[in-house]
Amino acid sequence: MSESQKVADRSDAAPPAVNSVDRFFKISERGSTFGREIRGGFATFFTMAYILVLNPIILGSAKDKFGHQLDAVQLTTATALVAAVMTIIMGVGGNLPLALAAGLGLNAVVAFQIAPLMSWDDAMGLIVLEGLLICVLVVTGLREAVMHAIPQPLKQAISVGIGLFIAFIGFVDAGFVSRIPDAANTTVPVQLGGTGTLTGWPMLVFCLGVLLTIGLLARKVKGAILISIVTMTALAIVINSMADIKSWGLTTPSWPDRLVDAPDFGLIGDFDLFGAFGAPGVGVITVVLLVFTLILSDFFDTMGTVVGISAEAGLLDEEGKVPNLGRVLLIDGAAAVAGGAASASSATSYIESAAGVGEGSRTGFSNLVTGSLFGLALFLTPLLTIVPLQAAAPALVAVGFLMMTQVKHIDWDRYDIAIPAFLTIAVMPFTYSITNGIGAGFLAYVVIKTVLGKAKEIHWLLWGTSALFLVYFAIDPVQQLLGAK
Numbered sequence: 462m463s464e465s466q467k468v469a470d471r472s473d474a475a476p477p478a479v480n481s482v483d484r485f486f487k488i489s490e491r492g493s494t495f496g497r498e499i500r501g502g503f504a505t506f507f508t509m510a511y512i513l514v515l516n517p518i519i520l521g522s523a524k525d526k527f528g529h530q531l532d533a534v535q536l537t538t539a540t541a542l543v544a545a546v547m548t549i550i551m552g553v554g555g556n557l558p559l560a561l562a563a564g565l566g567l568n569a570v571v572a573f574q575i576a577p578l579m580s581w582d583d584a585m586g587l588i589v590l591e592g593l594l595i596c597v598l599v600v601t602g603l604r605e606a607v608m609h610a611i612p613q614p615l616k617q618a619i620s621v622g623i624g625l626f627i628a629f630i631g632f633v634d635a636g637f638v639s640r641i642p643d644a645a646n647t648t649v650p651v652q653l654g655g656t657g658t659l660t661g662w663p664m665l666v667f668c669l670g671v672l673l674t675i676g677l678l679a680r681k682v683k684g685a686i687l688i689s690i691v692t693m694t695a696l697a698i699v700i701n702s703m704a705d706i707k708s709w710g711l712t713t714p715s716w717p718d719r720l721v722d723a724p725d726f727g728l729i730g731d732f733d734l735f736g737a738f739g740a741p742g743v744g745v746i747t748v749v750l751l752v753f754t755l756i757l758s759d760f761f762d763t764m765g766t767v768v769g770i771s772a773e774a775g776l777l778d779e780e781g782k783v784p785n786l787g788r789v790l791l792i793d794g795a796a797a798v799a800g801g802a803a804s805a806s807s808a809t810s811y812i813e814s815a816a817g818v819g820e821g822s823r824t825g826f827s828n829l830v831t832g833s834l835f836g837l838a839l840f841l842t843p844l845l846t847i848v849p850l851q852a853a854a855p856a857l858v859a860v861g862f863l864m865m866t867q868v869k870h871i872d873w874d875r876y877d878i879a880i881p882a883f884l885t886i887a888v889m890p891f892t893y894s895i896t897n898g899i900g901a902g903f904l905a906y907v908v909i910k911t912v913l914g915k916a917k918e919i920h921w922l923l924w925g926t927s928a929l930f931l932v933y934f935a936i937d938p939v940q941q942l943l944g945a946k
């Protein structure tokens with residue numbers, strides 16, 4: 462039985478709503494409960510909370526063309542505010558268990574590629590522009606049409622690829638996998654642990670966390686992911702109090718001196734919508750190509766995430782469509798605008814939402830919990846540093862497994878679909894990008910169908926997007942051709 466059939470059967474036999482909130486969010490109808498939604502909301506927050514520390518580090522470490530740096534406290538406030546507001550709006554407007562925050566891929570592009578060319582205000586204006594253009598694509602129906610043009614097995618491959626990608630992120634975040642420095646002069650890019658072996662207390666916390674999570678998952682214990690995060694954080698605090706450990710990474714599991722700190726809204730509204738076009742020394746072609754890359758990345762990252770999370774939650778309908786898709790995509794586009802307008806960089810739908818889905822979330826009610834916790838985080842910034850990455854990362858590995866299970870729906874004997882599916886799945890984790898995986902799959906699909914003489918089966922929108930992906934992958938020579946480099 463397919464996932465969508467399962468959903469259809471479940472809603473036929475769904476118990477009646479217990480109150481108007483249940484009815485609004487379709488909690489019972491989707492086979493969920495308030496308890497599950499709340500647990501899922503917490504799990505998603507804890508797996509995403511690292512962004513409140515990491516986003517200010519990434520954006521705060523870069524200088525714009527004029528040598529200006531953004532303030533870390535103001536960046537933390539901006540990041541939390543955008544995540545809180547947009548996650549709640551997605552819950553109420555889109556009714557999907559999909560939380561949003563500043564995207565990790567794009568914030569590095571903003572910090573290290575765009576800001577050095579112009580002022581911070583101009584760079585954030587470019588993000589606002591990107592979000593506005595995405596909204597135009599949604600309103601004209603183009604964004605939704607592209608999603609519907611994708612063959613179902615490729616959508617399933619996107620979920621599986623995200624599963625592997627999210628597990629890889631978990632392994633890297635925890636230090637279980639690390640890059641081998643160039644100085645080592647080897648062609649092998651990554652290694653086990655920090656030195657080729659697993660050592661240290663933080664690593665032990667991660668490994669125990671993975672074992673605890675998979676044990677609880679296998680026994681189908683309710684709250685498995687959340688129990689593991691909380692237990693491992695408690696263990697990490699105990700370990701850290703006994704030994705002065707330096708290698709936790711981003712956050713250290715120790716009780717802070719004070720819990721409450723005031724937010725600083727100083728960066729909100731600091732953007733110049735068309736400033737980039739007038740930035741000295743930056744050609745219009747460069748700006749247009751930057752906006753193009755931002756749009757393509759954001760567009761397909763979100764597409765993959767929305768499809769992947771909805772499929773994992775069993776929310777796709779019989780035709781593989783996402784419920785409330787138009788509104789979901791519009792809110793995601795608005796999040797990019799909000800992220801740029803607040804100087805938090807482009808906000809987007811987060812794959813870590815899969816942790817909440819793994820915990821049972823099926824509706825936007827979970828977002829009220831996740832979003833409120835981000836809201837609370839505005840005032841509890843010292844508390845943010847308690848959960849070490851090693852305690853949160855096992856959730857990502859476990860969720861990777863859950864998303865991987867969709868691989869069974871792909872017909873591996875049909876090479877015209879299996880090879881593009883394989884490339885989608887492989888390229889996503891190996892290049893650390895959802896967008897790259899989708900692009901590789903699209904291009905392979907178009908090429909294989911064409912050489913098989915089945916070009917007529919390809920939707921015209923897939924031709925169009927594949928052509929854009931060709932430009933995207935060849936952006937460097939294209940820039941040189943246009944004289945922008």
Ligand SMILES: Nc1nc2[nH]cnc2c(=O)[nH]1
Nearest residue numbers: 564565566766810811812
């Ligand atoms: N989909 C998605 N999830 C994320 N989680 C952290 N950063 C990102 C991102 O850029 N995109």
